[in-house]
Amino acid sequence: xxxxxxxxxxxxxxxxxxxxxxxxxxxxxxxxxxxxxxxxxxxxxxxxxxxxxxxxxxxxxxxxxxxxxxxxxxxxxxxxxxx
Amino acid sequence: xxxxxxxxxxxxxxxxxxxxxxxxxxxxxxxxxxxxxxxxxxxxxxxxxxxxxxxxxxxxxxxxxxxxxxxxxxxxxxxxxxx
Amino acid sequence: xxxxxxxxxxxxxxxxxxxxxxxxxxxxxxxxxxxxxxxxxxxxxxxxxxxxxxxxxxxxxxxxxxxxxxxxxxxxxxxxxxxxxxxxxxxxxxxxxxxxxxxxxxxxxxxxxxxxxxxxxxxxxxxxxxxxxxxxxxxxxxxxxxxx
Amino acid sequence: xxxxxxxxxxxxxxxxxxxxxxxxxxxxxxxxxxxxxxxxxxxxxxxxxxxxxxxxxxxxxxxxxxxxxxxxxxxxxxxxxxxxxxxxxxxxxxxxxxxxxxxxxxxxxxxxxxxxxxxxxxxxxxxxxxxxxxxxxxxxxxxxxxxx
Numbered sequence: 001x002x003x004x005x006x007x008x009x010x011x012x013x014x015x016x017x018x019x020x021x022x023x024x025x026x027x028x029x030x031x032x033x034x035x036x037x038x039x040x041x042x043x044x045x046x047x048x049x050x051x052x053x054x055x056x057x058x059x060x061x062x063x064x065x066x067x068x069x070x071x072x073x074x075x076x077x078x079x080x081x082x083x
Numbered sequence: 084x085x086x087x088x089x090x091x092x093x094x095x096x097x098x099x100x101x102x103x104x105x106x107x108x109x110x111x112x113x114x115x116x117x118x119x120x121x122x123x124x125x126x127x128x129x130x131x132x133x134x135x136x137x138x139x140x141x142x143x144x145x146x147x148x149x150x151x152x153x154x155x156x157x158x159x160x161x162x163x164x165x166x
Numbered sequence: 167x168x169x170x171x172x173x174x175x176x177x178x179x180x181x182x183x184x185x186x187x188x189x190x191x192x193x194x195x196x197x198x199x200x201x202x203x204x205x206x207x208x209x210x211x212x213x214x215x216x217x218x219x220x221x222x223x224x225x226x227x228x229x230x231x232x233x234x235x236x237x238x239x240x241x242x243x244x245x246x247x248x249x250x251x252x253x254x255x256x257x258x259x260x261x262x263x264x265x266x267x268x269x270x271x272x273x274x275x276x277x278x279x280x281x282x283x284x285x286x287x288x289x290x291x292x293x294x295x296x297x298x299x300x301x302x303x304x305x306x307x308x309x310x311x312x313x314x
Numbered sequence: 315x316x317x318x319x320x321x322x323x324x325x326x327x328x329x330x331x332x333x334x335x336x337x338x339x340x341x342x343x344x345x346x347x348x349x350x351x352x353x354x355x356x357x358x359x360x361x362x363x364x365x366x367x368x369x370x371x372x373x374x375x376x377x378x379x380x381x382x383x384x385x386x387x388x389x390x391x392x393x394x395x396x397x398x399x400x401x402x403x404x405x406x407x408x409x410x411x412x413x414x415x416x417x418x419x420x421x422x423x424x425x426x427x428x429x430x431x432x433x434x435x436x437x438x439x440x441x442x443x444x445x446x447x448x449x450x451x452x453x454x455x456x457x458x459x460x461x462x
Contacts, residue, residue: 007361007433008445056431059366075363075431079448082360082391082432083347083403083423090213090285091297139283142218158215158283162300165212165243165284166199166255166275179335180328183346187327188399192350195343197416198331202340251336265455268345268420275412307413 001068003036005046006077009053012046022068029055030064032074047076054079084151086119088129089160092136095129105151112138113147115157130159137162167238167260168231170223172214177242179256186260189237195267196258197275203250206290210298212245212254215283219243222282230259230273233313234266241274243284273311280308315386315408316379318371320362325390327404334408337385343415344406345423351398355436359443360393360402363431367391370430378407378421381461382414389422391432421459428456 003018010016026035030050037047047053055062056075068074086101093099109118113133120130130136138145139158151157167185171177179198186194201210227239239259248254257278259270286298315337319325327346334342349358375387387407396402405426407418434446 004363006363006431007435056363056366059363059369061429073365075366077363077431078433078445080428080431081434081446081448082362082430083427087215089215089283090287139215139218142215142221144281156217158218160215160283161285161297163280163283164286164298164300165214165282166279178328179331179342179344180326183327187346187348187401190351190399192348194327194346194348195419196327196346197412198335198342198344199412200335200340200342202410203338251338253335262350264345264347264423268416268423271343272416275416 001032001071002073004073004075006075008078009046009076013042027067028064029057029062029066029068029074032068033064033076052078084115084154085156087156087158089158091161092129092159096125110150111147112140112145112149112151112157115151116147116159135161167240168224168227169240170220170227171240171242172216172219173242173244174246177244177253177256179253179258182240182242182256183258185240186238186258189260191237191260191262191267193262193264193267194258194260195264195271196256197271198253199255199275200253201248201250204288206292207250207288208291209247209249209289210254211247211287211289211295213285213287214245218283223278226274226277226281229277230270233273234259234261234270236261236266236270239270239274241278243278243282245284247289276304276307276311279304315388316372316375317388318368318375319388319390320364320367321390321392322394325392325401325404327401327406330388330390330404331406333388334386334406337408339385339408339410339415341410341412341415342406342408343412343419344404345419346401347403347423348401349396349398352436354439355398356439357395357397357437358402358446359395359435359437361433361435362393366431371426374422374425374429377425378418381421382407382409382418384409384414384418387418387422389426391426391430393432395437424452424455424459427452
């Protein structure tokens, strides 16, 4: 699974992109966030409050409850502020 | 009193502007229209249906019931179609 | 910045907007009305009430400014003959945030349609012409803005 | 005519509108978002999600076209560093009659604010910078457009 981070999430994690093979029991976006939080102190800080994060699976907006299925790309970012 | 006519009203009356001294009993716009209708066949045709006319007194929108008072200019025209 | 212009010459949205983008606000909204080729129309001819038109349009801007927090608003309206595809009217408003500019723009064009003393004559390819009738839908849209 | 552009270079409303005024419609409406000098901001820096941005903006135009009878719509959005006073975004819509273009323009900018993957960082005169927080008022405006 390709992970993409944007804006403050990218800055906190320290990279804009990385690859992980999630364990079998990671099925939803929320479970992925929980698992990612264990990967480093930076991940833990970046993902400690999932209510303040937004997600996209294969470039479509997703929620914490969305199942990952066979998606290839999970993007994690703060609420958008364009326009 | 200076009379101004616009668009189809101007074309029907045949002039864009004229002057009249209204009699004393012409107090409202409706009474002015009624009196003007008697001035010529063209006036009669132009003003036969006041519900299809709009009015301005001294360049402010008025209605049939508006009193003429000491206004100097009465404009009579069809509903506006700008924009 | 409040500006009203009655123009015999072609107008374009860009120059009308330029004055509004430099006012320090975050939002500029505009509406441009264009002559449509409706049933063979080749041009329209616009008559107006010269003494009243400027004052009427300025009153619309004053009303919009009283109702919304605007940094500026402009209305430019063509008179005379305007060909199909050319702009008849441009209204635009600037504000700090977008809601005000968007609403004021809709208000200005809706009220202009029912309140400003302009009359349109359509010219057709066969040489005929006729006055355009006012639309009841314009009255409905204008009355939406009545303050309750 | 549906067009989405992500631009590193300055944008101006005029060129964005030009394509829409020639579609035969009677109405073109536009909104321009401009960088405000809020509390000493000198510029903003826009990051986006390159793979997703174009598709997201095009989906917004598709949604507007499905909802209103439009002849065309465009969205152009800056990325990178944008100075105070410069345009960040232009959205515009063309339609036969004005109601559709006006509503679609408001819809496009309201939804862009909450749906499109852009993030703004503010740069200040003292050399500091910070990410802009999303506003709950933007959510409220976006949700107004939910189809009931």
